[in-house]
Amino acid sequence: MNRIITKKILSQDVKEFVIESPRIATARHAGQFVIVRANDTGERIPLTIADANPEAGTITLIFQEVGKSTMLMGTFKEGDEFKDVVGPLGKPTHIEKFGTVVCMGGGIGVAPMHPISEAMKAAGNRVITIIGARSKDLLIMENRMKAASTELHISTDDGSYGVHGFVTDILQSLIDKGEKIDLAVAIGPVPMMGAVCKLTKKYDLPTVVSLNPIMVDGTGMCGACRVTVAGKTQFVCVDGPEFDGHQVDFVELVKRQRAYLPQERISREAFQHHEGCCSEK
Numbered sequence: 001m002n003r004i005i006t007k008k009i010l011s012q013d014v015k016e017f018v019i020e021s022p023r024i025a026t027a028r029h030a031g032q033f034v035i036v037r038a039n040d041t042g043e044r045i046p047l048t049i050a051d052a053n054p055e056a057g058t059i060t061l062i063f064q065e066v067g068k069s070t071m072l073m074g075t076f077k078e079g080d081e082f083k084d085v086v087g088p089l090g091k092p093t094h095i096e097k098f099g100t101v102v103c104m105g106g107g108i109g110v111a112p113m114h115p116i117s118e119a120m121k122a123a124g125n126r127v128i129t130i131i132g133a134r135s136k137d138l139l140i141m142e143n144r145m146k147a148a149s150t151e152l153h154i155s156t157d158d159g160s161y162g163v164h165g166f167v168t169d170i171l172q173s174l175i176d177k178g179e180k181i182d183l184a185v186a187i188g189p190v191p192m193m194g195a196v197c198k199l200t201k202k203y204d205l206p207t208v209v210s211l212n213p214i215m216v217d218g219t220g221m222c223g224a225c226r227v228t229v230a231g232k233t234q235f236v237c238v239d240g241p242e243f244d245g246h247q248v249d250f251v252e253l254v255k256r257q258r259a260y261l262p263q264e265r266i267s268r269e270a271f272q273h274h275e276g277c278c279s280e281k
């Protein structure tokens, strides 16, 4: 159980693990996440389930090495085991036939968008997916997103692939072309989701955002995932992770996300230093 069957490097710092987890593979729905712990003393890391294969009894997890714990996970090899994988957690995405759904994934947010695009398409929607990254080498899951969508568009911030610009530039051009959009879904960095909501609000376009990037312990106990939605405090891990994007206070959210950057940097540097020392031995 919890054994890594395959490991792939998707882009700089982004790794994909297919993990043996038969019960979660059968029970999960689009939008749900698991909590993993690398070892006995490991921090709890919430990761959205990017894919699952109930026949093979496996789930796919994709993560970016941003701090000490994810860097440690990145050193795992095929055959290694996670201490725990708990889930599926969180409310599943509301899937129904809306008509035309635009699914936008930015950076590592493309991974949690994958099961949503797939489920929306399976429910009979016309799914226009827009994926974006800072540059071509950081773009992930292009072929899988193509298969999960009716139509796929790509943007890169530096213009190295697809449209030069942001996912919002492609969304704006779809709106300008007269595309009738019934629902927008966005997952990615908080500023990207904020920008999507600012644009869709102008056109009164219903928008769902997944705030999983701000979760910490995923149990409703640490309080780190507090967010103000429609003037009320919500916990992303318990009440979400998906919310009506037009009701989320993104200004407050961006501020809170920056609160622990210095501590995260110290922890990351300490891990890199330790690993460096060990690998020299």
Ligand code: FES
Pocket: 214, 215, 216, 217, 218, 219, 220, 221, 222, 223, 224, 225, 226, 235, 236, 237, 238
């Ligand atoms: S992630 Fe800790 S309370 Fe939600």
